[in-house]
Amino acid sequence: MTSDPGPHSGHGHGHFSGPTPVGPIAARVVVGLLVAIAIAVLAGAAFLWPSRAHIEIPLPFQTAGGGAVTTEAGTIIAQDLAPCGSPSAGRAFTGDPAPPPGNAYECRRSIVTIESGPNQGTRTLLEIVPGPGQPDLRVGEKVRLVRQTDSSGATIYSFNDYSRALPLGLIVAAFAVAIVAVARWRGLRALLGLGIAFGVLVVFTLPALLDGKPAMPVALVSGAAILYAVLYLAHGVNLRTSSALLGTLASMVVAAVLSVVAIRMTHLTGLSEQQNADVQAYIQHVSITGLLLAGFIIGSLGVLNDVTITQASAAFELAAIDETATRRTVFASAMRVGRDHIASTVYTLVLAYAGGALPLLLLFSVAGGSIGDVLTGDAVAIEIVRASVGGIALALSVPLTTAIAALLARPPAYRSAAVPGPRRSGRHAR
Incomplete structure (x- = not known):
């Protein structure tokens, strides 16, 4: 210099x-x-x-009401293989899910605690039929739940994706360091x-x-x-x-x-x-x-x-x-x-x-x-x-x-x- x-x-x-x-x-x-x-x-x-022109939300990304998809955080706390068709599937509830009526085919049932949104602190039930392309959920995993309303105005939840915020944040932080x-x-x-x-x-x-x-x-x-x-x-x-x-x-x-x-x-x-x-x-x-x-x-x-x-x-x-x-x-x-x-x-x-x-x-x-x-x-x-x-x-x-x-x-x-x-x-x- x-x-x-x-x-x-x-x-x-x-x-x-x-x-x-x-x-x-x-x-x-x-x-x-x-x-x-x-x-x-x-x-x-x-x-x-x-x-600033408004662009309509494409159909695959709409909720049943035509709005943008809203997701909430959740954690899987229990899982079993049991008959599908429980009235509690996709609904917010406390305690245990209601049993399914009659004899239905079996599916993988996951009880998820809802950790954000208006029903935070309650639970919901995910029923997933095992097969190719279906998520293999495990107890303790963090997930994202789609929250929308049905034709009667009731709130229903469904699986959206795995929650990757923490692992992605750690990987990006390691990259930056x-x-x-x-x-x-x-x-x-x-x-x-x-x-x-x-x-x-x-x-x-x-x-x-x-x-x-x-x-x-x-x-x-x-x-x-x-x-x-x-x-x-x-x-x-x-x-x-x-x-x-x-x-x-x-x-x-x-x-x-x-x-x-x-x-x-x-x-x-x-x-x-x-x-x-x-x-x-x-x-x-x-x-x-x-x-x-x-x-x-x-x-x-x-x-x-x-x-x-x-x-x-x-x-x-x-x-x-x-x-x-x-x-x-x-x-x-x-x-x-x-x-x-x-x-x-x-x-x-x-x-x-x-x-x-x-x-x-x-x-x-x-x-x-x-x-x-x-x-x-x-x-x-x-x-x-x-x-x-x-x-x-x-x-x-x-x-x-x-x-x-x-x-x-x-x-x-x-x-x-x-x-x-x-x-x-x-x-x-x-």
């Missing part, structure tokens, strides 16, 4: 800004470009900002950026898509806002980070264009996925292909960010180690690092998508169809196109970001003006 008393001692970029002085023209161009893009992102967000313990303040800033990214998706992206706004501009604005937040928070406001940001933004646009071309060429519908089919059936003003496109764009950001920040750092560090190296030398050396990174990251990208499609591939494997039909079917083709588009954008991001970083790490005429003697070698490596 010490400064050199030579003619370039006043560059003042410190540890985060890069090891070498940067020409004022290059700095102005970078700052000007990023400021212009930021203004465009803000204008786009203002133009695409979702309205591990990140902060290893990366310290930078890790904490990265977690803050992750929170901002989630906020952008919840506050802007999803409401704008629900409002019927075009998916590609929404995804690009959302992605750019996320990148500005996560990169500058995690890596500091400096030219090294700025070069990575420029490379990532350009690569994101490439990914968007490739996604549009690939979706149109392959005629992907997305209707092979149940969630997309539900969206088309119940939220008809939302484009399914638009959702696919937005998913492709936003899904590529993480891996692009990883590669571009690594390439920018490599170029700046290589320029610091050898202050006599030209831009061409810095670029060539950083590209050797980038090729290794591409090879390893492509494996990660493809295997991540393949892992997500394993249940689908398993079903196809027992269906007796040909491997060609499986691979070209809509469901698997989506994952193939997603991985391919991400891989192309990833490959193009490496030379693009490396070139930007090499330009910034080695300003014009730096070799002749900034290296009067060998004593300066490595002075700014830290």
Whole structure:
């Protein structure tokens, strides 16, 4: 962090800004470009900002009365295998449930204490017929109960899902502790950026898509806002980070264009996925292909960010180690690092998508169809196109970001003006 008393001692970029002085023209161009893009992102967000229009709750998510589903907390305190049909099933009661009338078929009965809502402190009875897809409830487990009213106005309860708040909280806390313990303040800033990214998706992206706004501009604005937040928070406001940001933004646009071309060429519908089919059936003003496109764009950001920040750092560090190296030398050396990174990251990208499609591939494997039909079917083709588009954008991001970083790490005429003697070698490596 010490400064050199030579003619370039006043560059003042410190540890985060890069090891070498940067020409004022290059700095102005970078700052000007990023400021212009930021203004465009803000204008786009203002133009695409979702309205306050009311959207009806889709039928599968409605209660019997047409409202939103309300859930309450519960704990299973007793369980047995007995005849179904108890009048207490789904009702709030105290004491023991009423016996079923007559001889009914057997089911797994669970007595659940209701721990929230208007009937807190009472019990209810869940009757579940054992079979594939039915929950295997056990005594002591925490569950979520759907609370709704029937046609007579009585409150009834039914099983909704397992309660995962505590275990999920512990897992997320362990993740945060591990990140902060290893990366310290930078890790904490990265977690803050992750929170901002989630906020952008919840506050802007999803409401704008629900409002019927075009998916590609929404995804690009959302992605750019996320990148500005996560990169500058995690890596500091400096030219090294700025070069990575420029490379990532350009690569994101490439990914968007490739996604549009690939979706149109392959005629992907997305209707092979149940969630997309539900969206088309119940939220008809939302484009399914638009959702696919937005998913492709936003899904590529993480891996692009990883590669571009690594390439920018490599170029700046290589320029610091050898202050006599030209831009061409810095670029060539950083590209050797980038090729290794591409090879390893492509494996990660493809295997991540393949892992997500394993249940689908398993079903196809027992269906007796040909491997060609499986691979070209809509469901698997989506994952193939997603991985391919991400891989192309990833490959193009490496030379693009490396070139930007090499330009910034080695300003014009730096070799002749900034290296009067060998004593300066490595002075700014830290």
